[in-house]
Amino acid sequence: STQSTWGAYLPSGQEKVPCGYVGLKNLTATCYLNSLIQQLYMICPFRYGVLNVRIPPPSPTTDATELQEIAMFQQLQTLFAHLQESERKYYDPRPFCLSYKEHGGAPMNVNFQMDVDEFLNIFFEKMEIALKKTPQKQILDHFFGGTFTNQVIGRSNGCSHTSEREEPFVCLQVVVKSKRNLKESLDLFVKGEMLDGSNQYNCDKCGMVDALKRACLKKLPNNLIIHLKRFEFDLDSMRKIKVTDHFDFPEFLDLTMYTQEGLERQEAVESGKPAPNLPYPPSHYEYRLMGILVHAGTADSGHYYSFIKERDNPDDKWYQFNDMTVEPFDPKDIQKHCCGGIETVSHWDAVHRRNVNINIPKTYSAYLLFYERIVQEPLPADCVIPIPNDSPCLKTFAQSTLIKHPNTASELVDPKTHTKMWEENMRFLADKNVFERDYFQFVNSVVRIPYEKHSTDGGLQELQQQLSSAANLGLRFFAETLSHAKDKETLPEWVALLKGMYTICPSASQLLLSALLDPQCSWQHTLLLACGVPDTRKGWAELLLHVMDVVLAQDTGHGPGLNASDITVSDLTDDQSMSVSPETQRHSSDGRNPLVYLDTADTTAMDIATDDNLTECLEDGPSRGVGDCTALVQQVMAALIHMLPKDVAQFWRHFNGVCVCV
Numbered sequence: 001s002t003q004s005t006w007g008a009y010l011p012s013g014q015e016k017v018p019c020g021y022v023g024l025k026n027l028t029a030t031c032y033l034n035s036l037i038q039q040l041y042m043i044c045p046f047r048y049g050v051l052n053v054r055i056p057p058p059s060p061t062t063d064a065t066e067l068q069e070i071a072m073f074q075q076l077q078t079l080f081a082h083l084q085e086s087e088r089k090y091y092d093p094r095p096f097c098l099s100y101k102e103h104g105g106a107p108m109n110v111n112f113q114m115d116v117d118e119f120l121n122i123f124f125e126k127m128e129i130a131l132k133k134t135p136q137k138q139i140l141d142h143f144f145g146g147t148f149t150n151q152v153i154g155r156s157n158g159c160s161h162t163s164e165r166e167e168p169f170v171c172l173q174v175v176v177k178s179k180r181n182l183k184e185s186l187d188l189f190v191k192g193e194m195l196d197g198s199n200q201y202n203c204d205k206c207g208m209v210d211a212l213k214r215a216c217l218k219k220l221p222n223n224l225i226i227h228l229k230r231f232e233f234d235l236d237s238m239r240k241i242k243v244t245d246h247f248d249f250p251e252f253l254d255l256t257m258y259t260q261e262g263l264e265r266q267e268a269v270e271s272g273k274p275a276p277n278l279p280y281p282p283s284h285y286e287y288r289l290m291g292i293l294v295h296a297g298t299a300d301s302g303h304y305y306s307f308i309k310e311r312d313n314p315d316d317k318w319y320q321f322n323d324m325t326v327e328p329f330d331p332k333d334i335q336k337h338c339c340g341g342i343e344t345v346s347h348w349d350a351v352h353r354r355n356v357n358i359n360i361p362k363t364y365s366a367y368l369l370f371y372e373r374i375v376q377e378p379l380p381a382d383c384v385i386p387i388p389n390d391s392p393c394l395k396t397f398a399q400s401t402l403i404k405h406p407n408t409a410s411e412l413v414d415p416k417t418h419t420k421m422w423e424e425n426m427r428f429l430a431d432k433n434v435f436e437r438d439y440f441q442f443v444n445s446v447v448r449i450p451y452e453k454h455s456t457d458g459g460l461q462e463l464q465q466q467l468s469s470a471a472n473l474g475l476r477f478f479a480e481t482l483s484h485a486k487d488k489e490t491l492p493e494w495v496a497l498l499k500g501m502y503t504i505c506p507s508a509s510q511l512l513l514s515a516l517l518d519p520q521c522s523w524q525h526t527l528l529l530a531c532g533v534p535d536t537r538k539g540w541a542e543l544l545l546h547v548m549d550v551v552l553a554q555d556t557g558h559g560p561g562l563n564a565s566d567i568t569v570s571d572l573t574d575d576q577s578m579s580v581s582p583e584t585q586r587h588s589s590d591g592r593n594p595l596v597y598l599d600t601a602d603t604t605a606m607d608i609a610t611d612d613n614l615t616e617c618l619e620d621g622p623s624r625g626v627g628d629c630t631a632l633v634q635q636v637m638a639a640l641i642h643m644l645p646k647d648v649a650q651f652w653r654h655f656n657g658v659c660v661c662v
Contacts, residue, residue, distance in 0.1 A: 029111055157207075287371035307321075
């Protein structure tokens with residue numbers, strides 16, 4: 001899991017934040033997706049309903065579109081499960097984005113930012129298709145589905161007839177431009193316009209009459225999403241602009257006067273008639289602000305993020321969800337961060353050569369408002385959602401008696417997904433403990449025990465075995481942990497320690513070189529080529545050279561103290577025409593040339609790596625007439641050069657480490 005994190009892996013920096021919520025990675029321009037998904041996830045009963053859905057296997061008659069939306073919904077379930085169960089700081093939504101198909105069947109373009117209101121409507125349509133054959137097919141309508149009525153009411157010639165046309169909505173649009181607050185915008189929504197003069201209304205019963213054309217709310221959703229129209233088309237400049245006007249919105253919202261029954265009651269009172277009773281109690285119309293989705297930027301580009309209130313928390317805790325970052329937010333700052341308007345900033349005045357304060361429009365303001373009915377409507381019989389026994393939303397949602405309810409929310413997750421997710425969590429938590437400095441120090445102290453004891457009991461066979469085991473432990477720690485860690489402060493210390501251990505334990509040096517020839521061992525490739533950290537590659541090359549020196553010193557065929565640099569390419573290939581000049585040896589040992597010339601006859605490392613004799617050396621054994629230790633070093637060096645050709649395109653900048661060894 002750390003192959004792509006050379007020198008940057010710090011699990012403690014990826015741990016879930018103390019508040020317990022998980023962020024979402026921005027895949028370039030997917031902030032609109034991240035901010036909306038977090039808003040939906042934080043609606044606890046809706047989350048439970050999504051996680052509990054079990055879509056039946058498709059039939060042969062299921063069309064391709066439905067299959068696509070089912071795959072997308074299943075990835076949404078996986079995404080919700082990770083937001084609920086993951087121990088990491090954030091989740092990568094790439095699988096969801098790949099499953100979300102746009103027109104033509106192409107996956108979501110993560111480099112293109114959609115308008116979040118537009119995405120919301122398309123996303124809900126896709127979910128409806130995926131859920132249409134499940135018991136939860138009404139879940140979207142229950143939580144977000146509302147209806148408004150377009151009315152035309154006769155106002156002249158004794159005509160009072162009303163023509164009505166209902167339209168469903170999941171997001172209510174209101175005007176921001178030239179409006180001070182949400183009340184003024186909702187007043188405009190129901191105020192309507194008069195159809196008179198040449199624009200009279202043709203009543204089916206009364207003919208041409210003056211009439212009032214307006215809209216009003218017919219059915220209120222449990223969760224009301226309000227879209228503030230911050231983007232307008234400017235006819236003067238003939239382009240889309242962002243409306244930065246200051247616009248207030250309340251924490252508590254009463255929608256009575258914007259419903260059909262509320263307007264009829266008000267009109268009756270104004271005309272002196274008896275006021276009819278409302279069909280619902282006052283709590284039916286009362287809402288509380290639970291989330292704000294903010295757009296920062298201009299009409300052409302920008303960034304989305306969310307502020308969300310934790311449901312059913314008596315402390316009224318709010319959090320900011322900004323892609324991977326989740327942090328507490330003070331609701332007292334809502335007006336400052338979400339209402340737009342003017343802000344004062346310090347600006348350098350080049351004429352007067354000093355900072356001056358200027359007023360500029362705020363580029364950040366609320367774009368979607370998420371209100372929740374204070375007293376939630378009960379779930380319909382055909383849309384029963386299991387509410388876990390430990391859920392805080394039991395304060396506002398009663399458990400249905402028709403189904404069995406789980407003890408915890410984890411039980412709602414698909415068992416296979418849950419098992420896989422917690423396997424990932426356990427690996428991550430293990431990594432978090434392993435990549436801690438305290439663990440680094442512990443391993444170092446364990447490896448040092450036989451090394452420091454050697455000064456007094458160096459000749460004991462048992463101590464040599466302990467040294468060999470400790471060297472193996474230290475080497476594995478260097479290759480598999482320290483090389484990936486962000487904390488490289490102890491790397492020189494580890495190289496020096498391992499060099500000292502291999503010096504006093506030559507048998508461990510031989511075992512290391514033999515292990516490097518095993519096809520299953522990838523340390524040479526990963527630590528000399530794939531690793532993107534120069535210090536790590538340099539440390540491994542230094543250690544490898546030292547080990548080869550120690551091994552060569554044991555071979556009486558070359559005499560004690562022979563260095564790895566004394567072996568020439570001719571020893572590797574048995575081809576005397578490929579001798580290495582002293583100048584070439586000097587360049588190849590100082591690491592400055594990524595692709596060295598190995599002789600004066602324009603023979604490159606690639607030529608040697610593809611030489612037939614070298615291949616025989618690697619595959620069939622050592623060259624003739626050399627001792628076992630020298631042969632072992634020859635094979636290791638041959639393997640080093642042999643792995644270069646296949647990695648030229650990707651890792652040629654890292655060849656210097658290999659050439660240092662050669």
